[in-house]
Amino acid sequence: MIVDLPDIAAMEVFGARIAGQLRVGDVVALSGDLGAGKTTLARAIIAALGHRSEVPSPTFTIIETYDALDPPLVHADFYRLERPGEIEELGLDDYREGAALIAEWPENAGGFAQEPGCLSVTLENAGEGRTAIVLPGSSWLGREP
Template sequence: MIVDLPDLAASEAFAQRIAAALRSGDVVALSGGLGAGKTTLARGVIASLGHEGEVPSPSFAIIEVYDPPAVRIPLVHADFYRLEDPAEVEEIGLDDYRHGAALLAEWPEHAGGFAHEAGCLSIMLESTEKGRRAIVTAGPDWLERGAWI
């Protein structure tokens, strides 16, 4: 499905809908070129989960962790852009971080991808003449949640 995101308000509303449906164990895989809006959407999801204040980009740290009560559910925000080999996710201990948490993954293809997981919501962000658009592919667990978009 395609979701048009003509402005920041539309992106924030989309992030709120994702956050409302997000569960522990889920992955929101955010793909797209540099400047496509991955971090903006991730920040919107984190804010919609209850986090107040600044949300740093995990570009250099690779992983940022958010725990209740600051957010509704435990959350890992990862930016895999700097990974040179998908095997590096083991070196950084991604599985340990993910235990009992949802994952917001920017540049998921650098980590080997997550689309094979039933709880993966894949979002490809593209720039358009009228802002941005999200091409959304929902895994079976997301499809069972009904019309959340």
């Protein structure tokens, strides 16, 4: 599925659509070049789940948790990982238990596309806006974001 995101408002609507379908165990894997809008979309999802404070980019902390949301959420940015095995050192599986995951730069963590709960979203620049190429895992089928 391809989604046109001509502006921030469209990104927020798309984020709300994803948030409305998000379940514990799901992964929203956000790929794209630097500046493609991964963090903007992550912030839109987190806000749509009810978080009212600032959403820092986890570029340096790598993992931010939002336990009070429904579902609880882990926001991870794997940009700085040098090898996929580093996610084990970070204890990602422990963070993910009982939560959904938003993963920026998922390819640096070995990817999540093999998981049935993975919604892969590749963001590309399209003029002034963005285009999202969305590939749902098997457990997303029937849950249109």
